Amino acid sequence: METFNVKLQVNGESLELDVKPSETLLETLRDRLELTGAKEGCGLGACGSCTVLLDGLPTRSCIVLTAELEGSEVITIEGLSDGTRLHPLQESFMEKGAVQCGFCTPGMILTAKGLVERNAQPTREEIIRSISSNMCRCTGYKKIVEAVEAASAPGAGEA
């Protein structure tokens, strides 16, 4: 089977991988790099639980081929904290009780991170529009919206 050589960065670390053309970014992250924060839900790009940041954009890693990613930069939930200090969005999700079963949480947080990167103080409506990219089967959306709102409120520190 022909493999494809790809150089990319994952959570700041430069990697060179030989991948099968069919290997998805989610498989690379979970099976090869043991970064199991991104979850496989539907596997078809619908649910958003596999969301990571790809060159800063929230992206469904289950429908992206690693072969497509030459020169790209990937951030997963594991790469969001600063050492043992959690990202303000992670702190806010805990504080506001925005985590129920937790399966959608990494994707929710990275989608929210993508939003606050391009819009530091989003309105509630903008938060809802952004995180509607991701599904929460526990239907805990209200707390999730509140957590993103609190983390990006004026004076909330780095968001």
Added chain:
Amino acid sequence: MMPANFQYRNPKDVQEAIQFYREYQGEAVYLSGGTDLVPRVKLGLEKPKALIDLKRIAPLATIDDQGEWIRIGSLVRIFNLKQESLVADYFPALKASLEATSCESLQMRGTIGGNLLQNTRCLFYNQSEFWRKSKGFCLKMGGETCNAVQGAKACFASYCSDNATVLCTLSTQIELSGPEGERRVGLDELYSNKAQNPFVLQPGEILTAILIPKKKTLGGYEKVRVRGAIDYPLLGLAFSSVNGTGKLAVGAVGPRPYVQDVTQPWQDTLGETVEALVRQVKPVGNTVLDAGYRKRMIPVLAGRLVKKVMEGAK
């Protein structure tokens, strides 16, 4: 689970992409954002020998104001296109349909060209291979009969591009490049009217750009879906108007968008226009919503949409 037996190619330009297509003797598929294609490959709806990734071809991702036309490269991302001031200023209906497409994350990955060339969809077709095999392959999979309408010998899958419905109201043209050269045709010529094989494309042809006449229009888009995000349309209505006349289009209820001229949007004759549209569509029970409901919503949404747009014009 992804089948393991395809190859990946990332050409630097359109000619190289076509060359790769030739090498695989037609058994290759062009890849842009992949939000439609990769799930199709995963479900075994598509079994290519190679995916030819067009994303490294930079000229395909540009937007040019050519004076009489706005030329939109086929690989422009939906999310980027909806933020273009040209789109908001000239084509408000397109702005609305881009906004209504799926969800933000998928808009950032998906391209306008890929959105136009998404395959037709059906509740009995967009399923795993195991599911489809258990039921017996339908017409669209090369089987003998339709699984959505018992005994039917025609395919009723629906073309679910929100943006195509709008572009059909804007006299859009498309640019294609293939082994036989380049051509430019009206968007309506892209459609075969057959849900099994919805597009009229020569083997190896690449959709390189979408061209819209640069005229200020009024317009809007109404979409029926169960959830406010992610979902494909179960019905889409688009209206665009220039100087008091316009075009009304309906999508997601057949293998292509259907369009009617609206000569007097203020008059009672709108009813006849809408009836003419309704006569063309054949929604069947192949979505999560009842076919009769989707059909009954056409005049409701059309009336609401045209009224809203024309009142904004006052």
